[in-house]
Amino acid sequence: MSKEIDNLVAKAKSGDHRAFEELVRETYVDTYTLAFRLTGDPEDARDVVQEVYLRVHKSLRRFRGDSQFKTWLHRITANCASTLLGRRSKHRHDPMPDDAPIADTNPELDPAARADVGVLRNQLTEALRGLPPKLSAVVVLRDIYDFSHEAIAAELGISESAAKVRLHRARKRLREILHTHDESEEAEAHAV
Amino acid sequence: MQCDDVVLHLAQAPDEESNDYLPLPVRHHLVTCLSCQAERVQYRRLHRELRGMRLEVIEPDERLLPDILDSVRPSATVTQLRPSRRKAYVSGIAAAATAGAAGALVLVSKLSAKGQRLAG
Numbered sequence: 001m002s003k004e005i006d007n008l009v010a011k012a013k014s015g016d017h018r019a020f021e022e023l024v025r026e027t028y029v030d031t032y033t034l035a036f037r038l039t040g041d042p043e044d045a046r047d048v049v050q051e052v053y054l055r056v057h058k059s060l061r062r063f064r065g066d067s068q069f070k071t072w073l074h075r076i077t078a079n080c081a082s083t084l085l086g087r088r089s090k091h092r093h094d095p096m097p098d099d100a101p102i103a104d105t106n107p108e109l110d111p112a113a114r115a116d117v118g119v120l121r122n123q124l125t126e127a128l129r130g131l132p133p134k135l136s137a138v139v140v141l142r143d144i145y146d147f148s149h150e151a152i153a154a155e156l157g158i159s160e161s162a163a164k165v166r167l168h169r170a171r172k173r174l175r176e177i178l179h180t181h182d183e184s185e186e187a188e189a190h191a192v
Numbered sequence: 193m194q195c196d197d198v199v200l201h202l203a204q205a206p207d208e209e210s211n212d213y214l215p216l217p218v219r220h221h222l223v224t225c226l227s228c229q230a231e232r233v234q235y236r237r238l239h240r241e242l243r244g245m246r247l248e249v250i251e252p253d254e255r256l257l258p259d260i261l262d263s264v265r266p267s268a269t270v271t272q273l274r275p276s277r278r279k280a281y282v283s284g285i286a287a288a289a290t291a292g293a294a295g296a297l298v299l300v301s302k303l304s305a306k307g308q309r310l311a312g
Contacts, residue, residue, distance in 0.1 A: 032252040057264045143242040
């Protein structure tokens with residue numbers, strides 16, 4: 001797959017528009033997934049993805065291939081999402097202050113789903129969406145997409161130390177989710 | 193060393209397999225403290241779960257791909273806006289232009305009426 005992408009990148013760089021379109025087809029779902037994880041909103045994610053490909057279209061010739069194309073794409077996505085969220089926060093209040101409790105993870109709300117193996121994953125997904133965007137962005141980029149602290153700082157426009165602090169706070173919140181999950185499982189085991 | 197201090201370190205690098213990155217006092221604490229050992233395991237588990245999410249995909253709606261391709265087409269003129277928003281943008285400009293023209297007409301007619309009164 002990577003070789004295929006590299007081929008398409010090379011062709012698109014030389015002006016082959018069909019290759020560029022193919023590149024979009026091959027990568028847009030992945031780009032959308034990251035954009036959605038960062039923005040938490042399907043419409044915002046769509047806007048980010050469109051902006052990403054416009055930027056890629058304009059600057060593909062400058063892509064030197066030092067990193068993988070997908071890594072480059074992820075960095076542009078992170079940057080676009082950060083710009084969009086920054087613009088949003090200027091126009092409206094962030095409804096979730098930094099210390100607000102995370103999303104309701106009360107397992108009693110959906111007892112049937114607790115039997116599901118993916119319940120923890122679902123809880124984590126919900127918890128990520130419940131985090132303030134500036135915390136969730138850092139944990140998404142670091143723990144899911146393996147960005148370096150340096151790359152996170154560069155794309156989000158913050159210092160490396162701020163990125164580390166945010167990451168620490170986000171992980172701590174998510175760890176609390178795991179704790180709740182374990183407690184509820186234990187309680188269920190005792191009940192049985 | 194207190195457990196709270198140790199936990200701060202544990203949250204920093206849950207992806208590390210060994211404890212070598214931890215300061216010596218933290219490592220010593222971990223050897224004897226079952227609670228912190230359990231916490232370490234939980235942070236690793238959290239990290240594993242998050243890493244697993246990398247393989248998940250979230251499917252966008254079917255309009256997205258055509259919209260992207262449309263916006264990067266070489267012949268695209270208003271490339272910065274997606275089609276649905278482009279329509280709203282063009283309508284907005286048309287409405288503003290109409291309102292401006294109507295305003296100008298009202299102003300001109302008022303001025304000419306005033307001019308006639310002064311002349312009379």
